[in-house]
Amino acid sequence: MSEGLFTQLLNLACGAFLLAAVVVLWRRELAAIVRLFALQGVALAAIALLLGLHENRWGLIVVAVGIGALRAGLLPYLIRRALKAFVAERDGGLGGHGGSEEARETQPLVNVAASLLTAAALTLLAYAVARPLVELDPTPATRALPVGLAVVLIGFFVLVTRRRALAQVVGFLLLDNGITATAFLAASGVPLIVELGVSFDVLLAVLVLQVLTVRVREAFGTTDIDDLRELHD
Amino acid sequence: MTAATALFLTAPAAVPLAVAAGYALTGSVRHELPRGLPTVRRAQDRRPQRAEKAAVVTAQGATSVSPRGEVADASPPGKSAVASSARARHPSDWAALASPTVILTCAALLAADRVDSGSVSAYSGLLRADALTAWMLLVVGAVAFIACASAPAHLAAERAAGSATAWTVWRYHMLVQTFLGAMCLAVVTGNLGVLWVAIEATTVVTAFLVGHRRTRTSVEAAWKYVVLCSAGIALAFLGTVLLYYAARQAGISEAWALDWPTLVARADRLDPAVTRLGISLVILGYGAKAGLVPLHAWLPDAHSQAPAPVSALMSGVLLAVAFAAILRYRVIADAALGPDFTRVLLAGIALLTLTLAAGLLLAQRDYKRMLAYSSMEHMSLIALAAAIGSPLALSAALLHIAGHGLAKATAFCASGRILQLRGTSKIGRVRGLLAQSPWLGALFGLAVVALLGFPPFSLFASELGIARAGFAAGAGLSWVTAAALLLVLIAFAALATRTARMLLGPGEPSGESPSALWPLVLGLMACAALGIATGPLGDLLTQAAAVLERP
Numbered sequence: 001m002s003e004g005l006f007t008q009l010l011n012l013a014c015g016a017f018l019l020a021a022v023v024v025l026w027r028r029e030l031a032a033i034v035r036l037f038a039l040q041g042v043a044l045a046a047i048a049l050l051l052g053l054h055e056n057r058w059g060l061i062v063v064a065v066g067i068g069a070l071r072a073g074l075l076p077y078l079i080r081r082a083l084k085a086f087v088a089e090r091d092g093g094l095g096g097h098g099g100s101e102e103a104r105e106t107q108p109l110v111n112v113a114a115s116l117l118t119a120a121a122l123t124l125l126a127y128a129v130a131r132p133l134v135e136l137d138p139t140p141a142t143r144a145l146p147v148g149l150a151v152v153l154i155g156f157f158v159l160v161t162r163r164r165a166l167a168q169v170v171g172f173l174l175l176d177n178g179i180t181a182t183a184f185l186a187a188s189g190v191p192l193i194v195e196l197g198v199s200f201d202v203l204l205a206v207l208v209l210q211v212l213t214v215r216v217r218e219a220f221g222t223t224d225i226d227d228l229r230e231l232h233d
Numbered sequence: 234m235t236a237a238t239a240l241f242l243t244a245p246a247a248v249p250l251a252v253a254a255g256y257a258l259t260g261s262v263r264h265e266l267p268r269g270l271p272t273v274r275r276a277q278d279r280r281p282q283r284a285e286k287a288a289v290v291t292a293q294g295a296t297s298v299s300p301r302g303e304v305a306d307a308s309p310p311g312k313s314a315v316a317s318s319a320r321a322r323h324p325s326d327w328a329a330l331a332s333p334t335v336i337l338t339c340a341a342l343l344a345a346d347r348v349d350s351g352s353v354s355a356y357s358g359l360l361r362a363d364a365l366t367a368w369m370l371l372v373v374g375a376v377a378f379i380a381c382a383s384a385p386a387h388l389a390a391e392r393a394a395g396s397a398t399a400w401t402v403w404r405y406h407m408l409v410q411t412f413l414g415a416m417c418l419a420v421v422t423g424n425l426g427v428l429w430v431a432i433e434a435t436t437v438v439t440a441f442l443v444g445h446r447r448t449r450t451s452v453e454a455a456w457k458y459v460v461l462c463s464a465g466i467a468l469a470f471l472g473t474v475l476l477y478y479a480a481r482q483a484g485i486s487e488a489w490a491l492d493w494p495t496l497v498a499r500a501d502r503l504d505p506a507v508t509r510l511g512i513s514l515v516i517l518g519y520g521a522k523a524g525l526v527p528l529h530a531w532l533p534d535a536h537s538q539a540p541a542p543v544s545a546l547m548s549g550v551l552l553a554v555a556f557a558a559i560l561r562y563r564v565i566a567d568a569a570l571g572p573d574f575t576r577v578l579l580a581g582i583a584l585l586t587l588t589l590a591a592g593l594l595l596a597q598r599d600y601k602r603m604l605a606y607s608s609m610e611h612m613s614l615i616a617l618a619a620a621i622g623s624p625l626a627l628s629a630a631l632l633h634i635a636g637h638g639l640a641k642a643t644a645f646c647a648s649g650r651i652l653q654l655r656g657t658s659k660i661g662r663v664r665g666l667l668a669q670s671p672w673l674g675a676l677f678g679l680a681v682v683a684l685l686g687f688p689p690f691s692l693f694a695s696e697l698g699i700a701r702a703g704f705a706a707g708a709g710l711s712w713v714t715a716a717a718l719l720l721v722l723i724a725f726a727a728l729a730t731r732t733a734r735m736l737l738g739p740g741e742p743s744g745e746s747p748s749a750l751w752p753l754v755l756g757l758m759a760c761a762a763l764g765i766a767t768g769p770l771g772d773l774l775t776q777a778a779a780v781l782e783r784p
Binding site: 129132133135136137152156159165168172175176179182183186187190191193194197198200201204205208209211212215216218219220225228229230231233 | 359424426427429430433434436437440441444447448449450452453454455456457459460463464467470471473474475477478479481482487488490491504506507510533534537538593596597602
């Protein structure tokens, strides 16, 4: 692969990666948000794959395939399964109308237009913060590094402003995708044993959150996190 | 490296995991486990009294504003079937003591082994022990011993009250053992990536322990705990990644770029700007896990909702293990950036956390939350000591970690007994504890006295050490130390008056049987012994502090 083509493809993948995170802020249907998250997983795997091909490292290509399977396949599947369970239960119990309530982010704390503007501001912030990181070793990969930080910040934003439990889980996963992308762009990924441990932890965290979402619904009758306000001082 | 050393390094993490696997096997053979995700209904079929309580809770939820968890606890225990299971002996509860014993033994052997050899490592640096590791392992082992030894009494009372079944007890043991294994791994690893994986694993493992009662409050606490800690600690991973990037650019090979001793040795070659960003994220991230501002919000909720022995472990050692990670990173940061950066950062965080903890202690009406805020107070004192960074301050910080672990484990285990006895965690509704059950009341009172920093308990020595080091460290830090001492006094007053309110007053003597309280006596005695004379541990403490000194 020529240097120019590599750079273009890498930038394309990074663009798609960032765009997926931004569009998450725009959509309200949880199903669409999960689909976008899966798409972002594909873009992340593509970034790792391109780096692997460029540096001729087979290990990295294998990691890319694994990342793709986890973040574009397994994790979205788990969230979608939890979502389906809620919607089906509601439809059965309340005559078909309640399901859509659980499947939508009805009223995020910040409205869509303001969210998109915030995302733009956060991206600028990421570019400003990442200046020293890029200057340390200006290659095509590290030049794209601010994209990873931007997705981390957007993930945090989703985490704190969304009210549905599953939307918060997606926020956490966006944050994690951003960190993984940063690791790939900065240093072609962390060592394999750490990458394995991290992926395992993230998978477990999502499983735990999925079970907790079910329990939140059992205890509170909804997955609206705003109702979780019994513990305070 | 000898085979014996490799064994001592592997055992602290491997044995708890093996015990967990043992519980998993025997549990799945002996008890019929609920299958599939929606386990609640199935579980309720088997224990009708539980379903009744759930109904009580939901009914109250519809009418009253705050159906707290203790509503379920306060309701009368189930009758006939429960009484027999309470009297039955449960030897499997005691098997959990195997891991703390192994951890303590390995820690002692490692301490003896490396006193003259600096550090030992195995599996190309993935497992590594120096004096600090041995010290932390001793603390983890000692606190785990208290927690695991109090667990049988706690679980027996839960069984008697009908709020624990074979399945929940089985799960409790398995999760606690895995939790211990993950903490030990975090302590004995020399690789910063593995350290992160182990600390995040503790979050995942303890989530169900925090939410084990399945009431509204405990589910809420578990949710906040997982989301805040995972997100916070994700920042620490981002920081680790940035540090890895800086290390690779400094010419360190892939296999060693996350190795702590390698990074310390070559810290002067790391790019300062990248390191600064990375270290800030790491301190913020592990600070979330250590209960430091700004990501501390999970702590009072999780500590107040978890079962008492788990609260003891979380407060006594989980916070300390996360803090040990911060201490390790601080060495790298100081070598790369000079001491001022972490000094300002840690001193600022310490003062903010202390202010918050003292303020909320003043308004506290729940004794488990009171203990949780007291943990934040003590963590910020350790942060202050880390900011000062002189040898005296560092030894005081490590001694404080040990003393706080022992005293807080005792206090939390005692508070669990009080909760079972009185069915409420409100301070106002607990009165005359000393009159009702003198042993329990005295032990709880003494644990709080230890936490307040009275001699002979070791927190007196360590707080004195931190104060002395602070006033000797120059004008800026003297002011910070003075402010911190003032805030500690406020917290002291709040803690003392509230505990006095619980202990004093008239009460019916209940004819308690103090035999189950021996682990608490042991914990307080250890804390006092450490305060009177460090004995053979003195050398270890000095060397552990030397590991953390600025190169």
